Amino acid sequence: MSRLVLVSNRVPPPRERSGAAGGLAVALREAVSSHETLWFGWSGTAGAQAATQPRIHRSGRITYATLDLAQGDYEGYYRGFSNGMLWPLLHYQVALAEFRREDLGAYQRVNHAFAAALVPLLRPNDLIWVHDYHLIPMGAALREAGVQARIGFFLHVPFPPAAVWAALPQGDEMARELACYDVLGTQTEEDARHMNEVLQAQGLPPKARSFPIGIDPESFAAAARQAEGGTEVRRLIQSLGGRALILGVDRLDYSKGLPQRFRGFARLLRRFPEHRNRVTFLQVAPVSRGDVAQYRSLRRELDELTGRINGEHAEFDWTPLRYLTQAVRRDVLAGFYRMASVGLVTPLRDGMNLVAKEYVAAQNPEAPGMLVLSRFAGAAEAMEGALVINPHDPDETAEALHAALSAPPEERRTRWRQMWTAVNRHTSADWARGFMAELEGTTARAA
Numbered sequence: 001m002s003r004l005v006l007v008s009n010r011v012p013p014p015r016e017r018s019g020a021a022g023g024l025a026v027a028l029r030e031a032v033s034s035h036e037t038l039w040f041g042w043s044g045t046a047g048a049q050a051a052t053q054p055r056i057h058r059s060g061r062i063t064y065a066t067l068d069l070a071q072g073d074y075e076g077y078y079r080g081f082s083n084g085m086l087w088p089l090l091h092y093q094v095a096l097a098e099f100r101r102e103d104l105g106a107y108q109r110v111n112h113a114f115a116a117a118l119v120p121l122l123r124p125n126d127l128i129w130v131h132d133y134h135l136i137p138m139g140a141a142l143r144e145a146g147v148q149a150r151i152g153f154f155l156h157v158p159f160p161p162a163a164v165w166a167a168l169p170q171g172d173e174m175a176r177e178l179a180c181y182d183v184l185g186t187q188t189e190e191d192a193r194h195m196n197e198v199l200q201a202q203g204l205p206p207k208a209r210s211f212p213i214g215i216d217p218e219s220f221a222a223a224a225r226q227a228e229g230g231t232e233v234r235r236l237i238q239s240l241g242g243r244a245l246i247l248g249v250d251r252l253d254y255s256k257g258l259p260q261r262f263r264g265f266a267r268l269l270r271r272f273p274e275h276r277n278r279v280t281f282l283q284v285a286p287v288s289r290g291d292v293a294q295y296r297s298l299r300r301e302l303d304e305l306t307g308r309i310n311g312e313h314a315e316f317d318w319t320p321l322r323y324l325t326q327a328v329r330r331d332v333l334a335g336f337y338r339m340a341s342v343g344l345v346t347p348l349r350d351g352m353n354l355v356a357k358e359y360v361a362a363q364n365p366e367a368p369g370m371l372v373l374s375r376f377a378g379a380a381e382a383m384e385g386a387l388v389i390n391p392h393d394p395d396e397t398a399e400a401l402h403a404a405l406s407a408p409p410e411e412r413r414t415r416w417r418q419m420w421t422a423v424n425r426h427t428s429a430d431w432a433r434g435f436m437a438e439l440e441g442t443t444a445r446a447a
């Protein structure tokens with residue numbers, strides 16, 4: 001069996017290596033457990049100088065090789081080009097995108113430095129799987145360095161229509177870099193169609209295909225059952241005083257539609273006053289990319305909105321909106337999902353959105369909650385049973401929340417069964433197996 005070489009900007013830190021972790025790491029657990037693996041990427045540290053030699057750490061069948069970045073490269077490659085330019089563009093937010101040639105230079109430099117550090121660690125029969133928008137030029141850089149092995153690329157975030165992509169200076173060159181991969185994977189069919197349009201406009205073969213990512217529903221359900229009796233869940237239940245819980249869980253990111261969501265909740269309280277003092281909305285939104293300007297201004301906006309909504313609607317014994325910017329442990333989170341009457345997932349644009357799937361998996365099948373889901377999350381492409389909304393309209397959000405809070409038990413159970421089937425149709429194991437089978441099926445270039 002070929003060795004698997006994973007390349008991603010984030011490599012899971014040691015405490016997460018053995019068990020549950022965030023999106024990418026969880027999804028790859030299955031792939032990693034069935035193959036000898038080399039996992040290569042950024043160490044998470046930026047210092048005075050870029051490292052040229054990766055730090056190697058072995059754990060069972062996985063070898064981790066990570067590189068430190070120079071502070072200037074971190075700023076240009078990660079903060080600047082990846083998260084100040086590509087992230088907003090790929091999420092259709094052209095007005096938020098900030099392009100600087102120095103950032104592009106750093107992005108290319110880091111991709112080439114990563115390729116140069118990886119090449120000596122490679123074997124001819126490896127399956128190389130590159131992840132996400134930070135590393136688009138990686139495949140081309142490896143080919144330039146003479147690597148003949150099979151190389152695939154999976155984009156975890158959306159891919160916008162060609163007219164949006166056209167706003168990217170260097171977009172044509174990046175399309176050619178995408179075409180260097182043997183397999184190109186996206187989350188949804190719509191993303192694959194958009195990527196293929198961009199490729200074809202350059203006269204390149206339209207090889208993008210969708211491989212929808214998922215979770216491990218059974219193990220998440222077990223974690224949620226386990227968490228039910230835990231201290232944090234009991235404290236949360238006690239604090240609610242019998243009120244229903246609406247739950248939102250997201251990184252603090254402008255793609256997640258948090259201001260619109262908060263306004264939708266405020267609209268619920270105004271338009272459907274029967275829910276006043278009967279429901280609490282808990283939004284968990286740990287700070288993410290806090291040194292990028294657009295994220296800082298979002299945080300200020302949410303601080304202000306929270307104050308305004310609570311100021312207007314709170315009563316002396318009830319705070320309608322609880323807003324946390326710390327992360328919650330994954331096992332505790334699973335318990336919170338399970339006791340929430342409504343999961344509120346309303347991104348303006350999202351590759352897949354694993355939170356929606358985790359919420360479904362965590363429910364008690366006898367008394368499940370309802371999912372209110374944005375039509376612009378990849379997860380909405382196949383999530384029969386959810387209440388699907390346009391997150392730009394706070395009235396639509398309010399109406400869906402009202403419908404979810406008022407749904408009779410039989411409707412909840414019927415909808416949940418449909419969603420459970422949907423979540424089991426594309427698990428993380430299916431995703432990893434499907435992509436790797438496709439990559440195995442391509443032939444390595446003759447040396």
Ligand code: ADP
Nearest residue numbers: 022023249250251284285286327328353354355
């Ligand atoms: P993204 O990749 O944009 O962050 P996803 O919803 O696809 O969005 O994946 C997020 C992952 O991170 C999920 O597995 C989720 O459980 C986890 N996560 C998100 N927010 C939190 C939080 N507040 N605390 C702990 N884990 C979180």
Ligand code: F6P
Nearest residue numbers: 010022023024132156157288289
């Ligand atoms: O899903 C998109 C993504 O960029 C992942 O690649 C990453 O692990 C996650 O969001 C968190 O972002 P960051 O690595 O910038 O903290």
